[in-house]
Amino acid sequence: MKKIFTILSIISVSAIANAQIVINEIYGAGGGSTSSILYKYDFVELKNIGSTTVTLTGAYLQYAAAAGNFNGGNSNHALPTITLSPGQTYLLQEGSVGTAGGNLPTPDGIGTINLSGSAGKIALTTNSTAPTSATSSNVIDFVGYGTTASAFEGTAPATAPSNTTSIARTAGDTNNNSVDFVAGTPTPQNSSSGTLAVSDVKNVKGSFVKNTFVKNNEITFGTNAKDVKVYNMFGQVVKTASVKENGTLNVSDLAKGNYIVTGTVNNEPVSQKILKD
Template sequence: MKKIFTIVGLISAAASMNAQIVINEVYGGGGNSGSVYKNDFIELKNIGSTTITLSGATLQYGSAANPFSQYHTLPDITLAPGKTYLVQEAVGNAGTTNLPTPDYIAPIPTNFGTGTNTTAGLAMSATAGKVALASNSTQVTSPTDSNVLDFVGFGTTASQYEGAGPAPAPSNSNSIARISGDTNNNAADFVAGAPTPQNSTSGTLAVSDLAKSNGNFIRNSFVKNNEITFGAETKDVKVYTLSGQLVKTASVKENESLSVAELAKGNYIVTGMVNNKPVSQKILKD
C-alpha cells in the first residue's frame, strides 16, 4: 500500500519507506452497555524509525456492509518513533471512565452524502465496520486507493479490509489493537482485547521494532502458555504495563522462554537490547 507522509528532516529514501503513522487501536463500544470508557476512540501510532508529520489527513468511517459515510479532519500531527496519538470520537450514554486526555477531540463529522450530523466524533459500531486514515477528504472506496495511508476492516461482516481477512470483532468491552508492525493484513496485524487508549504523552518505551524488520525478537506476540519465547539473545529485558509500570526484568538466550505466569491477562510492552540495539514489541497475554 502506498503510504505518503511529510518527513521531518533530511533522511534517505530507504528510511522514509519505514516511516509510517498507522491506525493502532480502534474502539467503538464507548458509552455502550458494559463498556468502561464513555467514548469511542481511534489511536494512531508512528511505527517507523523517524519523526514524521502528517498534514491534511482525515479519519473516515463506514459500517460493515456500506461505503464510507463520514469523515472528520485531523490537525497537523508530528510523532516521534513509537509515539501514539489519541483521537476521542463519539460519546455514549453508558460507561464509567473518561479517556486519558485525548490529543484531539473529534469535531462533528461531515457526511459524504446528504444530511448533517449534530454530535461530535465518529459513532462507530462496537462489532464490525471499517476505518481509514486518508491523506485528504476524498471519500475512500477501497483499501488500495491512492489517498489511503492505512485501512482497517474489523468484524466478520466487514466488506473491505487489508489482506486476507478483517481484524477480529471487538465488542462493548474490547477494542482491536495492532500487535506490532504493519503487514497490510488486518487479520494478522490486530487482536481483540481490553481497550488501552494512550495519548502522545504516554512514555515511549520503543526506539525501534526488530520484530517488524526480521521477526527475531519475540516469536509469540500472543502469549497463551504463560511464556514469552525470544528469537534472539536479548539483554536487559523489561516488561511494562501500557501505563509504563515496570513489572518484570530478565536477560534471555536465543530461543529461550521467559515465564510471565505471575502477570495478569492483558497487553504489555516488552523491551530489550539485541545486538546492542534497543527493540520493543507489544504482546497480549491470554
C-alpha cells in the same frame, strides 16, 4: 542522471514516511447502556511505527459501516497537523451513545464519529476524498474489523472488538488486518505516553532495576518505585505494577528480547532498558 535519482529518492522517502503512521487501536463501544462498557467515548489510537519522526498535514480519519460506503459528514474527522516521533501514539476521542464507562486519558484530538462496537471500516487518508477500497490512492492505513466488514487489508478483516475489548496492532504493519490486530484489554495512550520504548535509557538510577539482564523471569528492583510500566519495543505497555525495594515483577509471559522499564522513584521519572533471555 543524478538529478533524476535525487527526485526519485525524495518521492520514495515521502511515501515510506506516510506509511509509518498507522491505526494502532480501535474501541467502538463508547457510552452504551450496560455496566460492562469500559469507556464513555469511542477512540482510535494512531502510532508512528517507523524509525524516524513523521508529520501528517491535512489528513482525515474516515469511517464507514461494515457494509456501507465512506460518505463524509459526521463520519469524517479532519485532523490537525500531527508530528509523531518513533513509537509515539496519538489518541483520538470520537463519539458516544450514552454515559456508561470511564473517561479516556486526555485525548490529543476530539471528533464525533460513532464507531460500531463490533464491525466497521476505518481509513486514515491524506485528504477528505472518500476511499472506495483499502488500496485507494489517498489511503495511508485502512482497517476493516468484524466478520461483516466488506473491505479490509489483506485476506480477511480484523477480529471484532466488544464492550470490554479493543482491537490493537500486534507489532508492525503487514497490510493484513486479520494478522495485524488482536482483541484485548483497551490501552488508550495519548501523545505524552508510549515513547520510551524506542528511546534509550533516561534518568537511570543505579538501584532502579538491579538485573537488567533477566534470566529467571523476574525483574528485581533496588528501590521503591511507583507506576512501573514495561514497554515493548513497539511502544506498547505490556506490564504495570508498583514495587517495593528488593521486590520483583514476574515477566514469564513476555517473549525474549529488549524492553524498557519505567517508573517513578522519589517523585522523579526514571527508565531502564532490560534484556529478557
